[in-house]
Amino acid sequence: MKFKQICSATLITGLCLMLVSGCNAPKTAKIKIGGNFELTGEIAEFGIMGENGAKLAIKEANENGGVLKRQIEYISADNQSNAAESTAATTKLVTQDKVIAIIGSMTNANTLAAIPVASANNVLLITPTSTDESITVGDEGLNKWVFRSCFINTFQGEIAASYVLNTLNVSKAALIIDQNGTYAKSLAVGFQDTFEKAGKQIVASEEYTFGQDTDFRVMLAEIKAQDPDVIFVPGWANQAGAIIKQAREMGLDTVFLGGDGWGTGPISDIAGKTALNNAYYVDQVALDDPVLADFAAAYKKEYGQDADMFAALGYDAANMIITAIEQANSMDTEKIREALENLTDFQGITGTITVNPATHNPEKSAAILKFVGGQKVFAARVDLQ
Template sequence: MKFKQICSATLITGLCLMLVSGCSAQQTATIKIGGNFELTGEIAAFGINGENGAKLAIKEANEKGGVLKRQIEYISTDNQSNAAESTAATTKLVTQDKVIAIIGPMTNADTLAAIPVVSANNVLLITPTSTDESITVGDAGLNKWVFRSCFINAFQGKIAASYALNTLNASKAALIIDQNGTFAKSLAAGFQDTFEKAGKQIIASEEYTSGQDTDFRVMLAEIKTQNPDVIFIPGWANQAGVIIKQAREMEFDTVFLGGDGWGTGPITDIAGKAALSNAYYVDQVALDDPALADFAAAYKKEYGQDADMFAALGYDAANMIITAIEQADSMDTEKIREALENLTDFRGITGTITVDPVTHNPEKSAAILKFVEGQKVFAARVDLQ
């Protein structure tokens, strides 16, 4: 009898220990978030910095106690700047590592390659920099599990038009549009739609082909007769620099506006410092914006180098996921997805973000940069909300 009592007591004690141990393990289980970034290959610089921004956000969250009383476990993969490898990296993160969300990739092609995998497995994906509209809304409609922290190309045009209307007090605008690809066309469409809806006039719309046209004097002469308040050039730095240089040589004193393509090359070297004295462009972020000071300092301390746009958008992408998990108060990916889809007034470092539930695109403020002695500096933040 005594032996049976001892055995029973031992069994009960063991069961209690197992229950306590099981509860403890459940409470301390990590939240797995994956990274699918271009860490090698053609655009490794973008991917490395994007991942660094995401990792910094996760580190800061963990230092504050994590999320839902759990630490975040970040699992990195390298898609080698290759769409096929992006599919493979996504498959590994979803099927082997069992992540609940993925940050990245950075390019449209690599992100599009990841979408079928996350969609089939109900795993969230948020890209920091893929701007193609089909990323979140494809031919079949909304990509339910896909989001982004960057704004799309047409949105840049809307921001530029808003700045022209409300800060520059423009009532007449001219467009000079690159017909090579969809980038400039998307920006131009966004600008024209916003400008004309405000009751203002697009007095000229000229077209050129990048890589082919180098002399813009004929179209500039035609535009000059219309006397626009602003000229919007939604192309790349190499072409915009030449156009502005030739315009100033023709004694244009008009304000020039552009999109983030102006930040992709040596526009100052091409146009000259003086030519850019009355020129502005839209970008995802301005690193000298006072709102980024704390992030810039933390990034420099962590990595020993200055942050860039890719790092800032990676940081915001990670924090959008973290905030959605907190608001969902759950590890269930459907509940997290719903929280992210309804994210409102999220204070990111690249702007205050509200996710459009219809498109999964962020509605956010954007940076306007100007040129001072040829240097790109923060001018303003523009918010369409």
């Protein structure tokens, strides 16, 4: 009798364990997505905002039932704004945490340091803000496992030219380029190619040296003599601000145009509010664009601060991964990679995104901001025409 009781108890216990295991398995089998962000170090401000955007997207997805009926587990790693630490962070996420995808990093160097580890382990990597062309297409061709939610530098130049051609109806342009800056040169190439293909003329092209030149009056005098309709300055905020200030002091009231580097510093303080009238720049997103209203409100509620471009791109990067998993209907990283590579008409907050399979770059709209009383104001969303 005692033997039967022991057997019965054992059987019941076993059945209970099987039932508990069966009930809990779908709930505990989470989808692991990693984040490799600059959470400390010199560019922590950008990394924190990017990660916040990604975490908000994942939180919203989980609240809506997750993906493939599973919750997403986000695992954070800090690369300390350092390339060597980015490699270490990626190694941990891949080998220890067993993530199927990684969001980050925010800089070209930190993203490039992560690529070999992610690629060798067939783990997807999507960067919100690394714009260098070699991130997705290197010397050996397409980086199969690497994607981005931002557009590349050359594309910014193309958008800038498209805007002034089709909205401002200009026919003559001048360029002022940082001669040592790959960022500025890439934007300038995109602008000049698009502008000249439209049958318009580049009447002057001047160069300066970042960190050395502070007086731009000689080159501005040369440009003024050519009477351009627009001056394209694809540099950073400090230099662009000084160039515009000196141009206005010389009576040069031409339209000025730049890239997203203008948003990296206090350009209004340097140029002066009045000097920036009739000035525009291309950016990944404008936070006062009505399309971003719901995201901006949700971000403010979650983190108690305003969102920015980095947060918006982190949000889109996470949602691109989530959408690819849904469309693949699989946890197999190769199938997810194929879905992401063929992603079309994805409704991101930074634009409607279609991934180019040949480059893994997003084809999307860009924001044009203009200055009104020294403040950056959303002017338009622009697609290449």
